[in-house]
Amino acid sequence: MSEMQKPLAGLKVVELGTLIAGPFCTRIMAEFGAEVVKVEAPDGGDPLRKWRKLYEGTSLWWYVQARNKKSVTANLKHPEGREFVRKLIAEADILVENFRPGVLEKLGLGWEQLKADNPGLVMVRLSGFGQSGPYKDQPGFGAVGESMGGLRYVTGFPDRPPVRTGISIGDSIAALWGAIGALMALRHKEVNGGAGQVVDVALYEAVFAMMESLVPEFDVFGFVRERTGNIMPGITPSNTHTTRDGKHVTIGANGDAIFKRFMLAIGRPDLADDPGLADDPGLADNAGRDARRQEIYALIDGWCAERDEAEVLGLLEKAGVPSSRVYAAVDMLSDPQFIARQMFEAARLPDGREFRMPGIVPKLSATPGSTEWVGPALGAHTDEVLAALGYDVAAIARLRAAGAV
Secondary structure, eight states, X not given: OOGGGSTTXXXXXXXXXXXXXXHHHHHHHHHTTOEEEEEEOTTTOOGGGGSSSEEXXXXXXXXXXXXXXXXXXXOTTSHHHXXXXXXXXXXXXXXXXXXXXXXXXXXXXXXXXXXXXXXXXXXEEEESSOSSSTTTTXXXXXXXXXXXXXXXXXXXXXXXXXXXXXXXXXXXXXXXXXXXXXXXXXXXXXXXXXXXXXEEEEHHHHHHTTOTTHHHHHHHHOOOOOOOTTOBTTBOSEEEEEOTTSOEEEEEOOSXXXXXXXXXXXXXXXXXXXXXXXXXXXXXXXXXXXXXXXXXXXXXXXXXXXXXXXXXXXXXXXXXXXXXXXXOHHHHHHOHHHHHTXXXXXXXXXXXXXXXXXXXXXXXXXXXXXXXXXXXXXXXXXXXXXXXXXXXXXXXXXXXXXXXO
């Protein structure tokens, strides 16, 4: 798809970020047409290039996280490297950075300096604890944000220590808030004729914002939400069960009508039509089901244990009960829903090998995003970007010889 058909076409974004939060924020923008210039250190670049599984020395994650981005190198410890970056930001609509607060100020690239060069700039600042408060100078990664924001406390089983999810969810949530905040700030500038502003995203706050009714439940009732394993207290039945062939199936039958259909499907009409008492609605509503959740979950566990996954899912689909196998990558790659929705994109690694990467989310009907190229080699676009800023061939060679880029 032509870049000019994408919704963020014409938007210039500079990324001063590494690893997950900042780069994922700009990845979203790049997928939808923004020109994203990623600034990396000349001596190795973003550490994400070496994270997780490597193919020919480069992370496969890198090829996804940096797709559609331009890579330039700049030595921020060198005055001419900083000058290059400052000129680049002076022409940008958005800057995304995830340094510890105060680092860019020491380099002469803080908000006050950049705003003077570019009053319309929107600066997205992603950090562990935000740009203010007593913790602002402390280092903070996604794991810390997930812990302080409340997610880790409620994740796991009650008789075991808190556990993490299988991905860096805190960083990714912060990235989404950063992208939303940047677009809101741009909208304000366009509609109200305002100047740019700072979008300040703290990892712990990004996670905290997702914690549903945790705070009012404690403030009003003194109730502390604890770890509950796979179930959701107050929402019954919603759980994961093991089938006869050792597979895992998630069933969400917590709607009143759905629960009735579920009970009929598993041969328990007595529970489907449980009348309850005058002061007890029985199983007809969620409160009654939740009061008897141990009984209900034991029943469902037993029913699933007597059947293979295919039979369980087939019966539940026929009954209109929400359910799913617990997917691994191998399940996703062959699933007709994933395929129909184009959730895999074919791309090529530098040596020509074809591989699949995740498709673009969300799906826009008129101006969808797409992958134009995979994460580039370190500094692949340095000369191009410098030339666009007015540096000639001799000046570029001099910067490189001086170690500035």
